[in-house]
Amino acid sequence: MVHFIQTLLSGLSLGSIYALIALGYTMVYGIAKMLNFAHGDVIMIGAYAGIVIVAQLGMPPVAAIVLSVVICALLGMLIEYLAYKPLRQAPPLSVLITAIGVSYFLQNIALLIFGSQQKAYPTLFEVPDFTVGGVVVDGGTVLTLCTSAIIMVVLTFFINKTKLGKAMRAVSEDKAASALMGISVNRAITLTFAIGSALAAFASIFYGITYVYIKPTTGAMPGIKAFTAAVFGGIGSIPGAMLGGILLGMIEQFSKTYISTLWADAIVFGVLVLVLVVKPTGLLGRKISEKV
Amino acid sequence: MKKKFFALMMACVMAFTMTACGGGADTTGDTTSGDTQSGGQTASDSIVIGTIGPLTGPYANYGLSVKQGAEVAVAEINAAGGINGKQVVLLSEDSQGDPDSAVSAYGKLMDDGIHALLGCTLSGETANVVAAAAEDDVMILTPSGSADKCLEGNDKAFRVCFYDSYQGTAAAQYIVDNALATEVAILYQSDVDYSVGLYNSFKAKCEESNIKIVETQTFTASTATDFSTQVDALVASGAKVVFTPIYAEEASTFLTQAKGKFASDVYFFGADGLDGILGKVEQDPSIANNVLMLTPFAADSDDAGVKSFVESYQTAYGATPDQFAAGSYDGVYVLKAAIEKAGSTSGAAMAQAMTEITVEGITGSMTWTADGNTSKAASAILYFDGVGKLFG
Secondary structure, X not given: OHHHHHHHHHHHHHHHHHHHHHHHHHHHHHHHOOOXXXXXXXXXXXXXXXXXXXXXXXXXXXXXXXXXXXXXXXXXXXXXXXXXXXXOOOOHHXXXXXXXXXXXXXXXXXXXXXXXOOEEOOOOOOOOOEEEOOEEEOHHHHHHHHHHHHHHHHHHHHHHHOHHHHHHHHHHHOHHHXXXXXXXXXXXXXXXXXXXXXXXXXXXXXXXXXXXXXXOOOOHHHHHHHHHHHHHHOOOOHHHXXXXXXXXXXXXXXXXXXXXXXXXXXXXXXXXXHHHXXXXXXXXXXXXXXXX | OHHHHHHHHHHHHHHHHHHHHHHHHOXXXXXXXXXXXXXXXXXXXXXXXXXXXXXXXXXXXXHHHHHHHHHHHHHHHHHOOOEOOEEXXXXXXXXXXXXXXXXXXXXXXXXXXXXEEEEOOOHHHHHHHHHHOOOOOOEEEEOOOOOHHHHOOOOOEEEOOOOHHXXXXXXXXXXXXXXXXXXXXXXXXXXXXHHHHHHHHHHHHHHHOOOEEEEXXXXXXXXXXXXXXXXXXXXXXXXXXXXXXXXXXXXXXXXXXXXXXXXXXXEEEEOHHHOOHHHHOOOOHHHHOOEEEEEOOOOOOOOHHHHHHHHHXXXXXXXXXXXXXXXXXXXXXXXXXXXXXXXXXXXXXXXHHHOXXXXXXXXXXXXXXXXXXXXXXXXXXXXXXXEEEEOO
């Protein structure tokens, strides 16, 4: 039982990191109809930003959180402006290849600046572990869980209730029509990248707190898993990304604990294939009848 | 129809990026030449020894130790008059730990006219270079390439270090001899030959010696970030010794996540791969508390040779040498002994000489069999609060 609860908690914590990253994927896909494969590497840059701000510049942890969010948001907008905007009318494949190019570019920039040796993420705040009914609960896990829950609630509110959020949803429905209604499509897309990358910054902070060591390739695997989570939940759907992320984290940790650490990844991706076969739009994906 | 196509495309994209990311981890960069002696040109009155290893990248700690250990030995030998009156020149090439780059580095060293190769540092590199050099009349002595098979296919290849199946066996024997535990747990990396090799021989020896393996956990390069489930399972097993035949980089991640979860009398017992662990946990050396490492070399030993080496090494590099540096230091002296015995730098003649010499090094007393292996006594070092001390 203790084992079960511990696995549940670590699954939830891993899942919320996936969910935060998946939100970035899914929002960008929903609006720009492109897969931003550089998204995972924005997390890596965010993590390095945290290391530089706290460990090398000696600033307080709060500055690390605020600044890495700002840096990631700016980076996201910059990537969109330089790499994706010129390709807005290009075929999807060109954009996809560009995104992979940006991903490798970011990895290699980090390799040049920080070297390939792992660096330790600073301890931003001491979260004490506590014991509930004989189970040692990791403080960082609880913090990750609560903060991601808050972020998700705020994001849902923003998307559904505010004007900007509505504009973003409108653009995602129909670009041409929303442009006619006076919505600036470019601004909505830029905003999406900024928000997605800011979420990546939060993911980088939780990743740093939970897994400590950062390398230039750190973003690659979580990026792929989060993309899987986004597709799993139904790409383009925000609740889908959350659900997909959490489920994926749980499946991964439970298969590690109860089946085999060797098989965990195979099971995770196997589940994805199954879901796509049965429900090609993902768990919460909308059925869109395309006009031909 | 379109939806099916979309799903298919997603799957393809994912398969593609999976492989792309896997490949991205081992970047093959340029090999930067680091001539340690002035010149770098072959002169007829000098003996040129090459080293190959990762001087940059995640395994740089091993390659740098090998390079620096060799430099200390070369300086000593040159100060004492060289080998057969000839000064020794050391040329070091960076492989970044990549086996293919190591072969390119070997080609470059051959162009520079090396007489013998002290390398490579990692087993994978060594295996490739040993195969590539099979037709060349150059002796290869790896200070640290420990995989059983990495010397195969070339009768001029030898090693200074333990070989993996011996390390695994010796580790199990050490547990028996020192009555450390009767029940052990294991954590190993299932996609690395070194780790699997040690695991297999350790397991075999345990079965033979009635040590019970109560838990076996694994990970791979792509899952080496999250050890939470492994830590939980290993803690739950209650074993007092966790055998960890893994590399220092992965060990630092594991130990960071394991900190405070294990009882304070549980040892993490590993082999040469753990060497350099303190450099990986600089932010909090207590992470490496209770790490026990099987080694032929202990820097705090009373042996006069060890003391003088440690002193020279500390003066030159401001760090305590690990077993990679010590093995490399011994390696230079082994090459010296082989050249003197053979009377030439011909690889075939030196290989013949290798089976006839005995070298008393700082990592122990060594003789070689024709297959290139040597066996010597193993001791263990225990790390606590950033200090490693001879255990037992």
